Structures are given as C-alpha cells and as structure tokens.
Amino acid sequence: VSGSGGVAFRRQACGDGHAGDPCEPCAAGSFALAGASSCSLCPVGEYQPGAGSAGCVACSASSTTLGEGAVNGTTECLCVAGYAPPAGSAGDTCQICASGSYKIEASDGPCTPCPEATFSFFPGATQLSACIACPANSWSSPGSPLAADCLCERGFQAIDGANGGDCEVCAEGRYKDVRGEGPCSPCPPGTYNPAEGAGDVTGCLACPPNSESPEGSVSIGQCACKAGFFGVLPYNGTAGQTGRACWELPGSDFRLVQTPGDGEPQVGWYFPTNSGYGTFEGAWALTYALHLSACPPPVDAPGCALYESGELSPEALPGG
Structure with missing residues (x-):
C-alpha cells in the first residue's frame, strides 16, 4: 500500500481470531487463523460462543448443528x-x-x-x-x-403355541377372547358356534330351550332335547312346528318311539323317558312318525293312545 510521498507500506497480518483491514475480532460463531483475510463460519457440527477465536468447538458425540455458524452448543x-x-x-x-x-x-x-x-x-x-x-x-x-x-388377536391362536409366530383362526365350535399365545377354547356345553374366528364366548349360540349339546359343538344339529323332553331340531318355526323345539313328556309312564318311514309302529321299539332319546333332525314329516305310548309292547294293545307326527303338540299330549 502506498503512503504519502510515494512510500510503500505492507499491511500487517492479523493474528488468530482476527481478520480484516484493520484487523477485527471474529464474531461468535466464526473463527480465523493468523493471516486469514476474513473470518469463517463454524462448520456444521461445531459451535463457538466467544468472539476472536481461532477455532470452533465440536458438538458432543451423536449430536450436530443444523447449519453453519452455531454459537450455543447447549441449544444448537x-x-x-x-x-x-x-x-x-x-x-x-x-x-x-x-x-x-x-x-x-x-x-x-x-x-x-x-x-x-x-x-x-x-x-x-x-x-x-x-x-x-x-x-x-x-x-x-x-x-x-x-x-x-406380537400377540395373536382375539379369535386366533398361535400355530406353534408361541407368541411372534403365525396365527390361525379359531375353528367352528371354539372361541378366544384374549390376545396372546393361548389356544382357542371350546364353546361350553349347551351352546354351538357355526362360524370361525369367534372373539369371545358370545359367538357360542345357546341351544334351544330344554336342549343341550356337548362342549365344542359346531351346529344346532348337535343340540339334543334333554332327558324327559322330545322334539324336532333344529327348530325353525315352520312346517307345522310350534313355539317350542323340545316339549316335556307328560308323565313318567310315557315312552317315546320312532317308527319307520311308512308310519307303522315297530313293535317293541321303546325308549325310557329319561334316556335322553327324543331329538329328531328335520321338520315335521311322515318320514319320522313319532308316537307316545303309555302301554307295554305291543304298542297297539287295548287302551294305548298313539299320536302320529301331525298330531304332536302340547295340546294333543295327555296332560297338555
């Protein structure tokens, strides 16, 4: 640089943390080494809270800044x-x-x-x-x-019996009401479940009144009239059926008999009242002619009262 009278002057180099002409301290967030012509911003991942610095401070492990020129390591x-x-x-x-x-x-x-x-x-x-x-x-x-x-959802069970594996749907006649590795449970006696994937016991439907079913039943066809009752299941309210699927036998001296399709009684084919026998599948039809008899064999002995299938109703039975 030329001074007055044509005398040349050399600009003095700035020291660490300073730059410019004249030399000025670098602002916070920047730095300069000795002899630098300008200050530089702290790079990403570093900061400098003070002015006039020759370098920047690195953020601690696993942290960084979002841009250059950071000043506060705690917040940036x-x-x-x-x-x-x-x-x-x-x-x-x-x-x-x-x-x-x-x-x-x-x-x-x-x-x-x-x-x-x-x-x-x-x-x-x-x-x-x-x-x-x-x-x-x-x-x-x-x-x-x-x-x-990972727990099998309600209505599903672990195929291999352990959590985290594949899950299969609960089969008909079963349910599962909690998440986890446990197996599906059978529907309780007196109910049935015709659908897969039941998520609680309400999926097990109650058998008709006065009937029962074994544990794990899958259809209403497994519901049988209890001992002392007779009827046709499943009850659907049609084909001449009344409002009760299973009727109570009128007395301890009555017997229930199923006859062949021609409607003729089969001599000696008797079943005790309390045997549990007395559930017949299908609607009322001549194929299954039902008879109640208070008589010993043969069923056509004098004084016997026979009730054909079309006549069976609570009113038609003795004491009904």
Missing part, C-alpha cells in the same frame, strides 16, 4: 437421527434410541415409538421402515422391541 447441538436426549434433559447429551423406536432427523425431540402391530429389534433406528409388521392377525403395543411381543 442437537441429537442426530437415531439418538435423543435423555428424558427430562436438554443440551447435547444424547442416547441411542432403544429397540422399538426410531428418530428420523436431528432435533432435541424424543425417539418415536414404533406403531402398534409392529416391532423393531434395531437400536438407533433412523427410519419408520425399521419397524417390522407383526404376522397377520397379531398385534403388539406401540414401542415393541421383539417379535415375541
């Missing part, structure tokens, strides 16, 4: 993707996201739990795609870290 150094500050803390202290969670970008926010019906055994996940879907017809709570956290 943010946990990177896959890391988050401990609960209730602030600043640049970061912990890896636990299995079952993820965090997709640098921020001071928490890790996000994987959604329900997924799991993730990867710590430090940075994408939602790290959350793996549970097998079909199973469920897990948000933030689940293990495949074993």
